[in-house]
Amino acid sequence: RALEEDLRRALAADGLHLVYQPVVSSKTEQITGYEALLRWNHPVRGPISPTLFIPIAEDSGLIGQIGEWVMHTACRDAADWQDGIRVAVNVSPSQFANPGFPSTVMNALAGAQLAPERLELEITESVFLNDDDGTDAMFTRLKAIGVRLALDDFGTGYSSLGYLKKAPFDKIKIDQSFVRGAATKGSRNSAIIKAIVSLAEALGMDTTAEGAETQDELALIRQLGCSHIQGYIYGKPMPAADVLAGQRSMG
Ligand code: G
Ligand code: G
Ligand code: MN
Numbered sequence: 241r242a243l244e245e246d247l248r249r250a251l252a253a254d255g256l257h258l259v260y261q262p263v264v265s266s267k268t269e270q271i272t273g274y275e276a277l278l279r280w281n282h283p284v285r286g287p288i289s290p291t292l293f294i295p296i297a298e299d300s301g302l303i304g305q306i307g308e309w310v311m312h313t314a315c316r317d318a319a320d321w322q323d324g325i326r327v328a329v330n331v332s333p334s335q336f337a338n339p340g341f342p343s344t345v346m347n348a349l350a351g352a353q354l355a356p357e358r359l360e361l362e363i364t365e366s367v368f369l370n371d372d373d374g375t376d377a378m379f380t381r382l383k384a385i386g387v388r389l390a391l392d393d394f395g396t397g398y399s400s401l402g403y404l405k406k407a408p409f410d411k412i413k414i415d416q417s418f419v420r421g422a423a424t425k426g427s428r429n430s431a432i433i434k435a436i437v438s439l440a441e442a443l444g445m446d447t448t449a450e451g452a453e454t455q456d457e458l459a460l461i462r463q464l465g466c467s468h469i470q471g472y473i474y475g476k477p478m479p480a481a482d483v484l485a486g487q488r489s490m491g
């Protein structure tokens with residue numbers, strides 16, 4: 241539990257920060273938004289992955305405060321970007337299950353004076369593990385605010401198609417495990433990506449292919465019709481200051 245104490249201290253003492261990874265339109269190759277990714281540089285142990293400390297935050301109940309900090313910081317940063325450029329924020333299942341979550345979102349938008357359509361919430365399939373009336377109600381409340389909803393890590397985990405029928409997603413994010421190696425001869429990934437894209441299109445949803453690293457993967461993804469691309473081929477996660485500098489240099 242030492243790490244939990246350190247995390248508590250980091251949150252209180254400005255020890256967490258966000259980096260932003262560009263999301264690019266497949267058609268125009270212009271940046272349409274950035275995904276906010278949380279980073280913790282531990283004073284002794286160095287960088288600790290969110291895959292390690294987010295579960296600790298969930299178990300200890302710290303996730304509420306951390307999630308609030310992420311939401312406010314991401315909205316404030318995005319308010320300085322060119323109009324129309326979106327920010328995507330990852331939402332953990334316990335945040336999603338908290339009835340106070342829509343208020344957190346509204347407060348962050350209002351505090352930053354950010355239009356709701358510029359915020360995209362990334363939700364994983366695991367929120368459907370405890371699928372009940374509360375889940376449906378939360379989707380309704382979030383849509384009513386006007387934010388966009390993305391289904392993250394699609395194809396991994398619990399993958400039932402039942403929830404695509406009723407949950408009001410604007411976008412499906414195709415997991416990296418399907419994108420990486422998709423251009424390799426004999427890979428079955430491209431057939432899976434193609435099927436996801438056609439499903440999403442039929443439901444009126446965008447698709448982001450995640451984790452494209454090579455020119456071959458990029459070419460294939462564009463050919464398969466994914467509407468958006470996010471991967472090292474276009475950019476790694478970067479500090480907010482670098483996002484701003486990049487936008488200034490583009491005019
Ligand atoms: O950026 P990186 O690949 O290290 O992210 C690893 C995992 O941590 C990803 O699944 C990502 O969704 C998750 N993650 C990153 N930032 C946040 C955050 O702010 N909140 C939550 N809940 N998860 C995050
Ligand atoms: O689960 P989620 O999609 O929220 O996590 C995104 C994570 O994927 C981030 O931690 C980000 O650093 C990582 N990522 C994004 N693009 C690439 C890529 O092209 N290659 C690799 N290896 N990781 C990537
Ligand atoms: Mn994500």
Ligand code: NA
Pocket residue numbers: 392393394413415416450
């Ligand atoms: Na993902």
